Amino acid sequence: MKLLVVGSGGREHAIIKKLKENKNVETIYALPGNGGIAADAVCVPIGATDIDGITDFAVKEGVDYAVVATDDPLVLGCVDALEAKGIPCFGPEAKAAIIEGSKVFSKNLMKKYGIPTAEYETFTDLNEALAYVEKAPVPTVIKADGLALGKGVIIAETHDDAKRAVISMMQDKAFGKSGESVVVEEFLTGPEVSVLAFTDGKTVKPMVSSMDHKRAGDGDTGLNTGGMGTVAPNPYYTPEVAAECMEKIFIPTINAMNAEGRTFKGCLYFGLMITPNGPKVIEYNCRFGDPETQVVLPLLESDLLEIMQATTNGTLESTEVKFADKNACCVIMASKGYPVSYEKGYEIAIPDEISGSVYVAGAALKDGKLVTSGGRVLGAVETADTLEDAVKGAYELVKKISFDNAFYRSDIGARALKAGR
Ligand code: AMP
Ligand code: GLY
Numbered sequence: 001m002k003l004l005v006v007g008s009g010g011r012e013h014a015i016i017k018k019l020k021e022n023k024n025v026e027t028i029y030a031l032p033g034n035g036g037i038a039a040d041a042v043c044v045p046i047g048a049t050d051i052d053g054i055t056d057f058a059v060k061e062g063v064d065y066a067v068v069a070t071d072d073p074l075v076l077g078c079v080d081a082l083e084a085k086g087i088p089c090f091g092p093e094a095k096a097a098i099i100e101g102s103k104v105f106s107k108n109l110m111k112k113y114g115i116p117t118a119e120y121e122t123f124t125d126l127n128e129a130l131a132y133v134e135k136a137p138v139p140t141v142i143k144a145d146g147l148a149l150g151k152g153v154i155i156a157e158t159h160d161d162a163k164r165a166v167i168s169m170m171q172d173k174a175f176g177k178s179g180e181s182v183v184v185e186e187f188l189t190g191p192e193v194s195v196l197a198f199t200d201g202k203t204v205k206p207m208v209s210s211m212d213h214k215r216a217g218d219g220d221t222g223l224n225t226g227g228m229g230t231v232a233p234n235p236y237y238t239p240e241v242a243a244e245c246m247e248k249i250f251i252p253t254i255n256a257m258n259a260e261g262r263t264f265k266g267c268l269y270f271g272l273m274i275t276p277n278g279p280k281v282i283e284y285n286c287r288f289g290d291p292e293t294q295v296v297l298p299l300l301e302s303d304l305l306e307i308m309q310a311t312t313n314g315t316l317e318s319t320e321v322k323f324a325d326k327n328a329c330c331v332i333m334a335s336k337g338y339p340v341s342y343e344k345g346y347e348i349a350i351p352d353e354i355s356g357s358v359y360v361a362g363a364a365l366k367d368g369k370l371v372t373s374g375g376r377v378l379g380a381v382e383t384a385d386t387l388e389d390a391v392k393g394a395y396e397l398v399k400k401i402s403f404d405n406a407f408y409r410s411d412i413g414a415r416a417l418k419a420g421r
Contacts, residue, residue, distance in 0.1 A: 036360020
């Protein structure tokens with residue numbers, strides 16, 4: 001089989017490594033992939049948002065199955081375009097990807113169908129938003145409606161901060177069109193859990209839970225990033241919490257999307273907060289998480305391609321989705337200065353014997369050598385029987401990898417270890 005994966009991060013590298021375990025897979029094309037992915041797939045320089053380019057390539061090469069892994073192409077209708085050419089895909093059509101593409105849509109969906117989430121109001125008028133945040137209890141949370149590279153959420157500690165956030169989104173267009181509408185919501189507290197779930201629109205099969213570490217610095221300090229590391233499973237996601245999430249959140253969400261004529265197929269990401277009043281949805285994503293995927297897929301014992309095809313064909317109920325009863329830890333090595341500004345082009349040294357445990361994100365090939373080309377450069381992943389050993393093992397891998405200006409958090413997994421004791 002010839003497969004195509006759209007995207008270029010560590011998540012895509014994890015998906016590709018797992019897909020390769022299926023014996024029927026002959027070739028995987030990564031569009032565009034990256035310098036590290038090139039060791040596992042044929043990278044083709046077609047951008048992830050070049051929908052026409054992707055579709056033409058898939059038709060020309062006779063691709064049998066496509067995995068659209070990144071949010072932008074999903075929201076832009078990449079799956080719709082490929083399916084129109086007869087190429088089956090993993091991932092939601094645009095009308096379902098809106099669950100991530102518009103926060104106004106997802107908040108209204110949750111309100112309409114009684115899915116637990118933070119109380120909120122939505123605004124398209126600057127003055128109405130300003131008048132509201134002046135009186136709203138603080139801290140208050142301001143969210144741009146559309147995609148904003150994970151940066152469109154501001155937690156305002158004061159009324160002045162809240163007003164500034166509204167002005168920067170709605171008037172100064174800090175996130176372009178994404179900020180034309182905003183959601184202002186109640187500040188929730190509690191541990192966060194990421195749950196990725198396969199669904200064919202009828203059945204939902206959650207994967208092992210995970211915990212992201214979003215802040216750049218140790219002790220959850222510093223700026224928000226795309227994610228500096230992950231562990232799986234998440235100790236806060238107990239069997240009781242899981243059962244409550246299935247009943248009150250996962251199944252109602254799938255049913256709600258069906259009722260709206262927006263059947264969701266693919267991987268639905270539930271960003272949850274376990275509040276004193278029970279689990280609530282912080283955000284939905286229409287795709288696998290990054291770097292959650294790097295700890296979740298190494299624990300998957302069933303065949304990823306078969307599961308993905310089952311979400312497309314509507315046969316997920318009869319398809320095995322089994323995870324090892326083990327733990328995983330991913331430590332992200334980033335370029336110093338990320339997420340603001342950083343230098344690129346430094347050579348990366350990864351010993352051959354650990355390359356199977358390294359998921360490359362921001363790296364390019366230059367004269368045959370792997371060099372840094374992004375903020376998050378790679379993730380080192382270890383699996384083990386205990387979380388303690390997984391964390392220790394991931395940091396041992398990190399010590400064997402080197403590039404100039406590298407930085408990483410030294411406390412990935414610390415909170416989970418404390419909670420698990
Ligand atoms: P997001 O980009 O939507 O994942 O949001 C970034 C982070 O902001 C989340 O991981 C939470 O830590 C935080 N956050 C978002 N919404 C809320 C909320 N209503 N209350 C408290 N924290 C929030
Ligand atoms: N790690 C968070 C995300 O993928 O959105």
